[in-house]
Amino acid sequence: MSNQDSTILWTSEEIANAVKGQCGADFNITGVQIDSRAIEPGDLFIAIKAERDGHDFAKSALNHGAGGVLISDNEVIGSSQNYVLCDDTMLALESLGAAARRRALITKRIAITGSVGKTTVKELTSAALSASGKTHKSVKSYNNHWGVPLTLSRMPINTRYGVFEIGMNHTGEIALLSPQVKPHIAAITTVAPVHIEHFGTIEAIADAKAEIFLGIENGGYALIPNENPMSKRLKQRASDIDNLNIVTFGMKQNADAKITRLIDNGDYRIIHADIMGKNIEWRVSEPGDHWIHNGLCAITLVHLAGGDLEAAASVLSNFGALEGRGAVKTITTKDGVEFSLVDEAYNANPTSVAAALRTLANRHGRRKIAVLGDMLELGDKENEYHAELIDAVLKSNVDLVFLAGSRMKYLWDLLPANKRGNFAYNSKELLPRVLESVQSGDCIMVKGSNGSHMNVIVAGLANLKNDSLKN
The missing domain is CATH 3.90.190.20 (Mur ligase, C-terminal domain)
Structure with missing residues (x-):
């Protein structure tokens, strides 16, 4: 059974091949969930074993319309044959995400981390890239050990741009997640004393954020905040990786992508920028300098991904603050x-x-x-x-x-x-x-x-x- 229908995300055969599992029956999937309460008709429910064992909710997920389940014990679902059986469902989720990444051959993948602003930059970037082609993104703040592979597994085969948020609160977490995404471009929005309880120093936080460079595809780009106190350290971490291009963004003229002029009209500001030699302008209606910083990061990512800068600027000019974030x-x-x-x-x-x-x-x-x-x-x-x-x-x-x-x-x-x-x-x-x-x-x-x-x-x-x- 092959995936020919654009509304079908996965077939049971494709899932089984990706996770090296066994199908109970042929079925099609239109979405992926690990929370049985969020099931919509046609979703694949993956029974993750965490604080609570998802297998306890697999039968309920089927009763509420799940198209199939990915499980390591088929006795928990009764007589239904709409399952793929595997050894480890968390490992299977990661494998399904990797399969989604491999099959979307024309996708440019972008990974974003940072102490502040990563969700806003993710939303700005994905909205701006949507004007250039089909764009897939992390929903909410799905940026941890299950959120990243879940976002990957949901990526349609015809995706042109993938924008992924990656978070952490301990050393080593991003080092495991970035290679799953294998971004062509990775950005660090900023480094600040967030989660410093787990790190001790701001330098340790910078090093943990720099783990995002470990997964970048050969010849890809590392985007670094030019005026951040940890900028030099981030550049050093990036330069330790072979064939990685380093790009900076900021307010000063030595940045590769920089603000050249700012006009304050009271209710909004007009931002003029030089994005690696290309002049562009957009409007910011939200107060606060962080909107300028985040917008500059996003539009630089659009440029590095090969998106349409003029179309991106138009989108940014009409972008408003997010719930919970201004x-x-x-x-x-x-x-x-x-x-x-x-x-x-x-x-x-x-x-x-x-x-x-x-x-x-x-x-x-x-x-x-x-x-x-x-x-x-x-x-x-x-x-x-x-x-x-x-x-x-x-x-x-x-x-x-x-x-x-x-x-x-x-x-x-x-x-x-x-x-x-x-x-x-x-x-x-x-x-x-x-x-x-x-x-x-x-x-x-x-x-x-x-x-x-x-x-x-x-x-x-x-x-x-x-x-x-x-x-």
């Missing part, structure tokens, strides 16, 4: 109070919080209010990192600061009385204190590490559109 909503309550909510609740570290505070200062609003939760995985100096945010808070000239978490208490103790909104040891306790402070015309930015659950406050503020404020 998306802005206007909330109007039943009693007519209107305010802006800036959702930065997906993640946080000292670099990104300082950037978010700078951006908040440039947003429209009668009062600028920052609601911050703990930054996690910062190691022995975590309390110091939180206290040092006082400089960014004072420079941003925000009107009020609300803080959640035991680590943020170190910042709270340093805040001037006129900046203090309120403090609580968790986001749930802080929520009502934030809600009762809201006034019409406010601009409220919420940010914290995912584990500090600042999404609780985002949801509470967003739900005010259905309620009246009880001031």
